[in-house]
Each structure stands twice: as structure tokens, then as C-alpha cells.
């Protein structure tokens with residue numbers, strides 16, 4: 400039974416139709432070329448889907464977390480590379496939703512409403528999983544900050560109009576000295592470096608960002624100086640389920656492609672052997688479990704309840720399921736799997752276990768949540784003795 404409302408089902412149907420018309424037919428071409436897909440931004444403009452996380456007060460669609468997840472699953476089904484463009488742009492907006500003033504929201508969201516995209520720049524060569532170890536700096540000079548340094552593996556970077564960039568305002572304070580800023584494309588000294596070539600999500604744009612004496616207005620500081628890490632962690636809590644959605648789309652597509660191929664191999668009433676049938680049954684079970692965990696996390700967020708552990712759980716579970724199912728699908732389909740869209744799905748699935756915090760890091764977050772409630776109980780017991 401679906402727990403989606405009639406409105407969510409309608410949005411899901413619209414997203415599925417868009418994906419069938421604008422994504423699936425072109426995904427392979429852009430994947431093979433390893434090129435970004437500007438046409439998709441034009442195709443999506445009228446629907447304002449790139450503003451799905453933007454509040455209505457700023458001209459956006461203000462979709463709930465669950466509705467956004469449903470849209471992202473549909474896009475992940477079509478092409479995880481193209482879906483990453485949408486997910487990463489929403490990720491950049493989340494930092495502004497967390498900490499932006501009204502004026503900053505307008506500054507950041509106006510381009511989204513026009514169909515443009517954004518980037519979230521946290522990672523540096525020395526700061527991936529250890530996100531607090533970045534070296535980029537932002538020095539206050541009068542009414543401005545001057546940014547120096549670099550970011551790597553930044554999604555959408557070559558095509559974004561607006562960026563949220565994390566840099567040290569107080570290097571001596573380490574992680575507590577990180578602050579978050581809005582930086583606009585074209586600011587002098589801000590350039591795009593290397594474009595990365597990738598195993599999967601090859602049509603997604605992944606680049607280096609370089610900052611050489613980049614002057615930005617002091618008004619572009621998000622929150623207060625030193626709040627950057629807190630803003631980044633809240634942003635990632637909000638954004639990680641998007642990776643679960645993309646993973647779910649990938650896994651569902653792999654199962655559907657397997658079934659389609661088997662129906663060709665075993666026409667009419669003939670059935671594949673029981674081993675194969677049971678594999679398909681297991682895939683279906685895992686996909687449904689992943690979907691329900693995602694919907695649960697999104698319902699918690701929409702209800703305003705804590706969901707940080709569930710956000711990490713759904714990202715981890717769905718991406719592991721996507722990797723497992725796409726790999727199994729290639730294996731089950733043999734040479735056809737290795738040479739068809741299933742091969743792309745398998746390549747695309749790998750990044751889901753890595754970006755927005757690797758699954759090992761998610762397991763650290765989850766294990767902390769698992770252990771946390773035990774602490775007071777132990778303390779009470781000790782006090783009682």
C-alpha cells in the first residue's frame with residue numbers, strides 16, 4: 400500500500416512522465432560522452448522543478464521532504480548522473496534554508512526559480528570525511544571577506560550560478576573556525592579548475608573550484624562566524640536522503656530491466672528457474688525495505704521530529720542495496736548485463752556509497768545514535784549502586 404497522498408502521486412506521475420520524455424532517451428548519450436547536459440535545465444525550466452525545495456514565499460514549489468524524495472527517485476530511475484545535478488542543487492539550497500536571512504534566501508533562490516542551479520562546496524583535498532580539516536580561508540576586510548583556497552569534487556560547479564562555500568575565518572580554532580558563505584559565479588578571482596572524469600554519473604559535472612583573493616560582501620556570511628560546521632552538518636542531514644532516493648531509483652530500474660529482459664528470454668507462460676525467481680523476489684524485498692526506510696525518515700523530517708540517524712540510515716541502506724542489486728542484475732543477465740544499461744546502473748551506483756559522507760562515516764553517525772541512549776541508563780545504574 401502506498402502512503403503517498405493524491406497530490407504526491409500526481410507529482411510522482413508528472414516526474415515519471417518527464418523522466419520518460421526528457422531523461423531516459425538522452426541519458427546514454429551524455430553518459431558515453433561524459434558531458435554535462437545543459438538541455439535538461441531548459442527542459443525542466445517550465446516545471447520549476449529545480450526550485451522544488453524553495454519556499455513558495457520566494458517563488459518556489461516548497462515540496463515536502465517526502466515529495467522531494469519521490470521526485471528524486473523518479474529522476475534516479477532515469478539517470479543518476481542527471482538526478483545528481485538536481486540533488487546537488489537542492490543540497491546547496493539546504494544550507495541557505497538552514498542559516499540564511501530573508502535577503503540571502505532571495506539572493507540564492509531567485510536563480511533557482513529561474514531554472515538555474517547551485518553548488519555546495521565543502522570538500523578539499525585534505526578534507527573529505529574529515530570535513531573540518533579544510534584549509535581555505537576567508538579574511539574579513541572592512542565590509543568584505545577575502546576568500547583564498549580551493550575545493551575539489553564539487554558537483555555542478557562549472558554550471559552553477561550560486562555557491563555555498565565553507566572556509567576558515569579563524570584558522571586557529573580549527574573546526575570551530577569554519578564559516579559558510581554565499582559566492583556568486585563570476586566573482587573576480589573565482590575560477591573553475593579541473594573537470595573530473597568518473598566511473599559513473601558521468602554526465603554530472605564534477606569540478607575543482609579555485610579562489611584567489613575573491614572579495615565577497617560581508618553580507619554573504621551565512622549565520623555567524625564559526626557556525627559553518629554546524630550549518631554543514633544540518634545541511635547534510637537534510638540532503639543525505641536525496642542519495643537514498645537516487646539509489647532507490649537505480650535499484651528499481653535494475654530490477655525492472657532484469658524483468659523486461661527475462662520476459663523476452665522466457666516468452667509466454669514459461670518461467671525462469673526458481674533460483675532466478677528467488678533472486679528477483681529478494682531484490683523486490685530489499686527495494687521495498689529501502690523505500691519504506693526513506694519514507695519513514697522523510698515523514699520524521701516533515702513532522703519536525705529528529706531524523707539525523709534515520710537520514711544516515713536511509714542513505715547507507717539504500718546505497719548498499721543499489722550497489723548490491725545493480726551488481727546482481729549485471730551478473731544475472733550475463734553478457735547482456737555487462738553491455739546494456741545495467742552496466743551504467745552498476746557504475747552509477749558506486750558513488751552513492753561515497754558522496755555526501757561515505758557509508759563508513761554514516762555508520763559512525765548511526766553507531767553514535769545507537770550508543771547514546773545507553774549512556775544515561777549506565778549513569779543511573781552507577782548512581783544507584
Ligand SMILES: Cc1cc2nc3c(=O)[nH]c(=O)nc-3n(C[C@H](O)[C@H](O)[C@H](O)COP(=O)(O)OP(=O)(O)OC[C@H]3O[C@@H](n4cnc5c(N)ncnc54)[C@H](O)[C@@H]3O)c2cc1C
Pocket residue numbers: 487518519520521522526527528529551552553554555597605750753754755756757758759760763
Ligand atoms: C562525483 C563526486 C561528487 C561530489 N560532490 C561533492 C559536492 O558537491 N560537494 C562537496 O563538498 N563534496 C563533494 N564530493 C566529495 C565527497 O563528499 C567526498 O568524496 C566524500 O565525503 C569522501 O571523502 P574523500 O573522497 O576525501 O575520502 P576519504 O575521506 O579520504 O576516505 C577514504 C576512505 O576512508 C574511509 N574513512 C575515512 N575516515 C574514516 C573514519 N573515521 N572511519 C572509518 N572509515 C573512514 C572512507 O569511508 C573511505 O572509504 C563529491 C565526490 C565525488 C566523487
